Amino acid sequence: MTRIERIQKRLPDLYIDAFLVTNQENLFYLTGFPLIEGDGALLITTKAAILITDDRYAEALREFDNREVIGMITRDYYGTVNEIMQKSGLTVLGFESSISYGLFDQLDELMVADIVPFTNLVENYRAEKESLEVETLRHAASLHDQGFEYVLGMVKPGMSELEVANHLDFWMKEHGASEASFPTIVASGANAAKPHATASKKLIEKGDVVTLDYGYFVDGYTADMTRTFAVGEPDFEFKTVYKLVNQARQAVIEKAQAGMHGDQLDYAGRHLIEEAGYGDEFQHGMGHGIGLTVHELPASYGPATKQVVLQHNQVITVEPGIYLPGLFGVRIEDDLLITHGGCEVLTKASTDLITV
Template identity: 40%
Template sequence: MTDKQKSNIVKSAREIESISKAAALGDRCFSHILGFIEPGMTDQQVADEIGRFLYAGGAEGLAFDTISVSGERSCLPHGEPTDKVIQKGEFLTMDFGAVIDGYCGDMTRTVAIGFVTDEMKRVYETVLEAQLAAIEFIKAGVACFDADKVARDIISNAGYGEYYPHGLGHGVGTLVHEAPTLNAKSIEILEKDMVITIEPGIYIPNKFGVRIEDLAIVTDFGIINKVESKKELIIL
């Protein structure tokens, strides 16, 4: 890795400050959207309100097209919002981010509408356990594939390994997907002041999906999580 490449991956204090501002706006947006969502709305209406709030809060752009997918469509990791109506007994996954000072935020939360089944609760708790374990494990000097393995092993041991098709996370900066890549094949080593996502998920076809994503600064002692929104299962 050249010094030039490293400078693009390891963020300066100024860059981290801008990313932190974007993450904080995302937290405020999530708090707002919890009071906005109601059964009978469409996924598209939720996505539109997320965008409206982010722009009203000072975003100069969206880091990517907002994901808002409910019910069976929540099993699509990168599903686009549609006019599908949100109903009770469904999960709703929202993945969004603001651009502040040219730098991206990125967070995902999955919430339930009305009630959950035992299976939905079990899957949610498995994803949360995997994410918390990865958060506890990650620090400077850790190999990306080892970080991925911590979360993946929990999901696999719970019987959902085949439903976890993507990696644990990725770098974030002026682009929402940058180096490093945290997946089962990545030999990259995490360094202090890298900014990464931590986002395991389970996606069961024709049923539902769950993803929980935080944005974090890698340090020598662990991570500094820039997303403060609640992660325990929320039932609206």
């Protein structure tokens, strides 16, 4: 059964006659066509899948090899959706609840059919990866491993955080990545105590701790990896905190498997940090799903995510961290393929404490 057929099969059970897809990643997931969000929509009925866009995509549609999808060129995307619904006698249209208020207002004005919002209808399918998606994510993770080795061989005192980020960006793209899935974090010294610091003009100094957090798309899918290393010999407290964060990461990996609840998996690592007295210095969730975007379902898992249940072939991150303001921070992040028998760690770069 194709991805579109899955949606078509569900329409009667959802009490809708058609479903409208506008999210860029969902459009690509269902059709394989790279339509930029805002440049059209996919209308799925029980009998057809119609990709509605304008003449800027006419040539690409002619070259698009997908017999399951009908292309339609128009400048009036949603007026055309309304017309198709009326001509086909369809009276209830489902849509993604993530659309903007402006688009909702437009649909509300135009549609003769009743419109009904749905949350994560396509995203729930995206969360469980197919075999080709898993292989693509393995490849992406491998490139991130190599990127880390490149940084270790290149970074030195006197370079700015931004300079390191730019060198990594060039290297990743030269070796097969298309673009970053989020702004690369290179945080040195006290900046590493900020979980979402951005690469700045700060110069990396001897004795600094450096946190490197990056994600790049490879063939449409992104990995997400963090490593923390020292430039020059680190002090005892850093070594102690690093060891603790690494133990928490490993504890989560050992527990991760299909059927595990998010709060249970989080606890496997978090309680080690709390028992060591650093609970207040770990201020974020333990991880999140990745795939066509850097945050997919499960969007996050942490102490309050009992409702999250890991599924076979989901790919998630594990990223415990401890952040000591004014001093340093440590975060170590891996990507995990969840299975019924445990998990496979996709990112294989060393998590041993490295000094350059």
